[in-house]
Amino acid sequence: MTLGCLMVDVAGRSLLPEDRAVLEHPMVGGVILFTRNYDTPEQLAALVAEIRAVRSPPLLVAVDHEGGRVQRFRPGFTLLPAMRRVGREYDMDRKQGRALARDAGWLIGAELRAFGIDLAFAPVVDLEYGVSEAIGDRALHADAAVVAELAGAVMLGMRDAGMSATAKHFPGHGAVVLDSHVALPVDRRAYVDLEPELTPYRRMIANGLASIMMAHVVFDAVDPLPASLSRRWVAGVLRGNLGFQGAVFTDDLSMAGAAAFGGIVERARLALAAGCDMLLVCNARGAVHEVLDGLRRGPEPVSSLRLARLHGHGASGLAVYSELRASDRWQRTSAALERARDARPVLRLEGDA
Numbered sequence: 001m002t003l004g005c006l007m008v009d010v011a012g013r014s015l016l017p018e019d020r021a022v023l024e025h026p027m028v029g030g031v032i033l034f035t036r037n038y039d040t041p042e043q044l045a046a047l048v049a050e051i052r053a054v055r056s057p058p059l060l061v062a063v064d065h066e067g068g069r070v071q072r073f074r075p076g077f078t079l080l081p082a083m084r085r086v087g088r089e090y091d092m093d094r095k096q097g098r099a100l101a102r103d104a105g106w107l108i109g110a111e112l113r114a115f116g117i118d119l120a121f122a123p124v125v126d127l128e129y130g131v132s133e134a135i136g137d138r139a140l141h142a143d144a145a146v147v148a149e150l151a152g153a154v155m156l157g158m159r160d161a162g163m164s165a166t167a168k169h170f171p172g173h174g175a176v177v178l179d180s181h182v183a184l185p186v187d188r189r190a191y192v193d194l195e196p197e198l199t200p201y202r203r204m205i206a207n208g209l210a211s212i213m214m215a216h217v218v219f220d221a222v223d224p225l226p227a228s229l230s231r232r233w234v235a236g237v238l239r240g241n242l243g244f245q246g247a248v249f250t251d252d253l254s255m256a257g258a259a260a261f262g263g264i265v266e267r268a269r270l271a272l273a274a275g276c277d278m279l280l281v282c283n284a285r286g287a288v289h290e291v292l293d294g295l296r297r298g299p300e301p302v303s304s305l306r307l308a309r310l311h312g313h314g315a316s317g318l319a320v321y322s323e324l325r326a327s328d329r330w331q332r333t334s335a336a337l338e339r340a341r342d343a344r345p346v347l348r349l350e351g352d353a
Contacts, residue, residue, distance in 0.1 A: 001055055002304040003029035005272065005297060007062065007249070009282045012036060013043050015050045018285075023054045025292050029278055029307055030060035033117070034072055041076040041115070045318050048116040060278075060310055062119035062166075065108055067337075068137055077111055078334045080104060081341035083124060086150060087141035089340060100340060101140075101150040103333045105157025105165070109312075113162050114324050116316035121166045121213055121249075123154040125200040126174035134179035144196035148203040155204055162313035167204055169215035169251060170238060171227055172197030180216035180226075180257030190221045201242060211247040211310060212238065214276065216257025225270065228253075229261055234275035247277045247306040254284040265294035277303040 007030035010019040022028060031051050038044055052058040063072050068082025086104060090097025108120050125147055126132070128139035140150045155165035171194060176185035187194075201212070214228035227233040228250045238244045251257070253267045261267055264287040271279050277300075281288050314320075324330050 001026060001057075002301075003057070003060065003307045005029060005276075005278055005300070005303060006268075006288070006291060007032055007060070007278050007280045007282075008288050009034060010037060010047075010051070011285075013039050014047055015054075020054060022285075022288060022292070023051065023059060027292055027295065027297060028059065029304075030062060032121075032280060032282055033061065033063045034282075038073045041321060042318065044073065044115050045316075045321075048316075052116060057308065057311070060118045060307060061116065062121060063112065063117060064122075065112060065120040066122040066124055066138060067104065067108070067341075070138060078107055078337060079341060080108070080337055082137040083140045083150075083154075084128065084137040085340050085343065087128075087139075087146065090141070090146060090150060098149065098153050100336060101153035102157035102160075103336055105154035106160050107157075107330070107333050107337060108154075109158040109161025109163035110324055110330065111321075113312050113314055114316055114321035116312070118310055118312040119164065119166060119211070120158070121168060122158075123151045123165060123167060124169070125151045125167045125204070126169060126172050127196060129175045131177050132174050132179075133177060134181065135174045139174055144199040148200040151200050152204055152207055155207070155209060159208075164210035164310050164312075165204075166211040166213055166249065167201060167209055168213035169217070170201060170212050171215065171217075171219070171233065173215045173217055176217055180251065180255055182256050184216070184218060184226070184257050184260050186218045186220055188220060191219070194219070198237075198242070201238075201244075205242055205244050205246075209244070209246060211249060211306075212244065213249040213251055216251050216255055225261065225274075226257060228258060228276070229267065229270040229274055231274045239275060245306075247303070247310055248275060250276050250279045252280045252282045254281055254287055264290050268295055272297065277306050 004027040067080030124138045126135045128142045140147045158165045178185040216226045223230040223232045250271045
């Protein structure tokens, strides 16, 4: 059975019969985990094994695991700094900042891969304009070239650990105040003024970026639809102008940033027509059933191939996790990231060298 176009959530820390019924549907291709799905490393290992046993080839298993306030699994995992901290390390010492970014990517990938998780939806490559309610300290930096360099390092670190990176939120969420979880943000800049947002994507795509998550942001000078539902953005800019050949995810179609554009089935149709490969529908099981009943989409060979390439590499299991945590590399990297997390901001006075 090939991977379908829908990524869904599950209710708790083990699969319920209703969860299994949904995951067995051919239109489903992946599962995204949340904090409610995690208790202990042992429980997580068992849950992921349950999910992977439902289908062959196994469903993709993903989680939002960026560091800072967006880290779903905490006890038993390294508590990562917000990515803004990595950018500030770069400002003080470029070589050290690049190394810390790559270390962060490796640690994210290594810890999650030890449990059989395929994807962390990271890194955030939105620019830090100091206005976004949703992004804030999740952004690496305000400078597009620095974001490109550091996000590329995170991507390479994840690749070292056997995991593909997912850059988000294309083309950019950093310059709008509203949070697309609860409202519809509109960015009124002309397309030519969005080049800084595209710079990190250009560089990461040139270096083999495997997947991208779209933003529920309307760029009304380009298209009245949000980027996540827009053929101009997905097929035109991302696939056409930037030459991206990897997998494209929507952000959660249950979010308010998408809700103004029809019912859940209509949103799903728009996203697929735009060129997205996988649609997230989370924390709304009724909406999942609506899509499964109303969309009736057969497998798309090109999309299925793009998604299949996102399966992680390397062994997994509690023994692997124990070996990882005992390794010199894990101990060095975890300590470096925890130091960065706990570091006090450096006060720079005007006139300081």
